[in-house]
Amino acid sequence: MVEAAFYGDDFTGSTDAMVQFARVGLRAVLLVTLLSASELRELAVRYDVIGVAGIARSLPPDEQEVEVRPVLEALRELGPRVLQYKVCSTADSSPTRGSIGRALEIGREVCGPAVVPILVAQPELGRYTVFSHHFAAEAGTIHRLDRQPTMSTHPSTPMHESDLRRHLSHQTSLPLAAVHLTSYPDATVMPGGVGAVVLDALTDEDLRTLGGVILRDGSAGEVRFAIGSGGLSRALGLALRPEGEVVGSGTSGAGGPVLVVSGSQSPRTAEQIEHARLAGWTVLPLADEVAERVVAAFSAGVGGVVVHTNEVAPAKLGWVPGALAEVVRMAAGVGVRRVVVAGGDTSGQVLRQLDVGALELAGGPAPISPGVHRCRAASAVPGVDGLEVLLKPGQLGGVELFTEFQRWSG
Template sequence: MVEVAFYGDDFTGSTDALAQFTRVGLSGVLLVTMPAWDELQVLARQYDVIGVAGVARSLPPDEQEAEIRPILQALRDLGPRFVQYKVCSTADSSPTLGSLGRALEVGRSIFGPAVVPILIAQPDLGRYTVFSHHFAAEAGAIHRLDRQPTMSSHPATPMRESDLRLHLANQTNLRIGAIHLTSYADLPAHDAQSTYDALVLDALTDADLQAIARTILIPPTTPAFAIGSGGLSKALATALTTPTTQQTNHAMPGRDGRDGRAQVGGVAGQVLVVSGSQSPRTAEQIARAVASGWHSLPLTYRPAAVSDGSPAVAAEAVRALNAGAPGVVVHTGEATGRATGELLGAFSKELAAVVREVVRNTQVRRVVVAGGDTSGRVLRDLGVTALEPSPTTPSHLGQGLTLCTAITGDPQLNGTQFLLKPGQLGAPNLFDALRQA
């Protein structure tokens, strides 16, 4: 029976959240599209964790609310102990895009006036909150969020403030307080006496997550609502006092009525990467793959070509793979840094068309999609309905990365393994590491 449900505001973070729960023995599924209520209830009886992967991080507030409100209401009605609004551990958001403030307002309107815990830290990814100020690692160094090279200059949501209380206060009129590490000995009392609508929580180590799990995340009433990263998912998994240890594979039927469980086939050692990420780390990973003999194919934005899915690029990718290339990277270069919304949507449709053609015309069954916003759009364009964590995920891929198998009514795409990669994550040799796994 479902214990916890979550909505992820981007796809890459959603797979990370699911992994946090399944690592402790909970069974879980990640929905790409919301099924009918009857089917959702069936899933709630089969799985301990149900996640919904969304794209709210790339939406303006009104569109964001239109997406998340019915989903959060449906998850509430399933009756889990917790419902999490899963966000990136770099707090990507602004008053005009992916607003955490709007998510907080919607959550309180659905789940009631209880104080909402907000935990953005995720120590295993090098993301820390201390005295409400947030820090994130990059290239082996720890930076305050507003000075972190990637996030301070992010093309969509540049981070100008490291104090998460102020960051959130810029997005809502709700009262944002905090509980600092120095107060953790009195966590229950602090929470009970709070006059705030939400509380930002510090975390520097996994021990801090465990302290949070033992105290304020034990809900007096259910479902309880919280906002946070994969660090919160890890704390919630700890907070579940009777997690099942049964690792049953709950197959979700594909839309054609077939068993949707992953059937991994194809030629080992070939991988397709499609990327809309503008992260320096992704650029480094692409360069490393090209140096190892991968084929690199840049997309050029041409409005007239959007509807045909850039067939020349897809055909070249198919030719290269069938000729024995170790892998192909189809990427958008720096183009998406100049625009958002419409341009990202156009590129994502083209990238999805490349994936479809490659899977149908080669033996490739492992696909990397790089970029949080890109991942969501590509999987939706492909018609993927759900993802399950793959039992064959290589352990050396790194924290925050989970290989998942696709469930879809398309018999050629069904069972394809996807690695949804946030722009900043993964070792420089990630693509070759997956190819050789």
């Protein structure tokens, strides 16, 4: 029986949501494409949590609705206790791109007019909400979101406001309220008479408290709609399985060759690419003949190759997902079974180009780095089926992430 379901507005965040549920022992699967109603019902017998990975974070509101509404309607029919619209823990969104406000409106139309909890904080990733103001770590320093070096200058959704109520008020006309830390742990009900309520969280214990509140506050027999990051997924998981963590598996040992395809322009990804270069990896810009160069490098025994998009002209960005997917297919053809896709928007587009149908955890729920998890791809394409895939958000992962993945086993 499905206890929770979610739609992820990008692929990297979707894998994180899946893992947060799996950490407490819930059986979870992540679909890359929406299945038929009968296929979903069959999965609902085998899994506690069903998620669908999407690309809404990169879409304008009209396209976002076409993408999101059918998925929410299909997942609602499975009767989960809660249906999550999964967003990034830096609240990436704007009125014209990846609008969380529009998702809020769609979710209420699908699930009913109950007040929607919004929980964006994810403390283990250095993402906190205090008195509705959001903070995010970068390079070991906690910044208010509108002053965080990466998010304040983000090329698609620059964040100019740290108060999530004010930020979201530009995306919806629904009234917004808040529940603040000073009322915890006695906050047992959500405010009424509003469209949504922004929730503070500073610690894992706050998540545990809020997960219980969200589940208790729902009406019997109704699907509760909620919006939030992997922190919300963890909060719900802890409430659904209060007995706690499942020990993960996976160790550093004898791994195998790794291909990295990157559409990320974040400073952290640049550091990871440079570390790989210094470790002896082949680093190549995406260009017309790069797939053949990648195959030649792996055939010559190179342990790691990075293909990046730093030199792609803006006019050719539409070409990038298909070109990166072709690099992955050709590398898989010479035996490469481990792939990193860097960048939230890039990950979704590349996996769809590769005809990946679903993702499950590879090994156990232990992350290779906070917020970065190994998955196994399921596909009708023989060379793609079974690939071990690491979907990496631009800002996450240690500097040694790529080389560590090369050594990881289990």
